[in-house]
Amino acid sequence: MARVFVLNGVNLGALGTRRPEVYGTLTLGDIERRLRERFPKVGFEFRQTDYEGEMVGFVHEARESDGIVINPGAWTHYSYALHDALEAVEGVPKVEVHLSNVHAREPWRRHSVISPAVEAVVAGMGPYGYEVAVGYVLGRSEARRGDPPEVNP
Template sequence: MKLIIINGPNLNLLGKREPEIYGSQTFDQYFRELQLRFKNVELAYYQSNIEGELIDKLHEVGFDFDGIILNAAAYTHTSVGIGDAIKGIETPVVEVHISNVHAREDFRHKSYISPNAKGVIFGFGLKGYDLAIQSFL
């Protein structure tokens, strides 16, 4: 099985940014743990702070991978383009958020990703990525 985790803006700051919300572990550290935990899964990882690059990556992998785990971060709530990209590809997408977006600001309650996603996982910290991988197995 071939899965890719795609992270959006500011997630490159995990471990430094608002540790009370996002924890103190970097995503690179966590990704290595996932690779060890899921040895039978070919896991890839991509992160960008740029909306167009995220759309390009979705187009690139959206016909060849078995699954996409997407944390579009703030673009979840603003990007019709990312929502349309997911609608246009064949690979199923699971939307993941580290925090409970419904316990935060009102603008975070709207997702342009969810209507086109296989499922949504939020509020379980980094463990949400683990749960998303398990959803594909």
């Protein structure tokens, strides 16, 4: 069974109530349920924290996983510690996710120090972006192992 870490950073525990016009009305729990339903054969590790050091620890814990999907929140723009942690987890497919289209928002949101440490970025697709990201990391991981896909069509 594939094991994927879905990591959510600062303020993402407030999804569903924090600026729903930007981030939508689904909670993090709703997104987790959708991922479990879409990918029933995946063992997910869902984590959320508002503490940067704890997030760095989660990234290191994911070193032996099949993939990392990370929404760093505001850390996207300034956390070199998180960048370095992701960069250090070599051989594990990693995708940065953002619910909103960060490139259509304030200029300071358009720059990511995280992007150079991941393989792909998904932005502006709302909660569906998490599904795209999980599908990508599973495909990359399966290709490395030569396994058939474990995705529920």
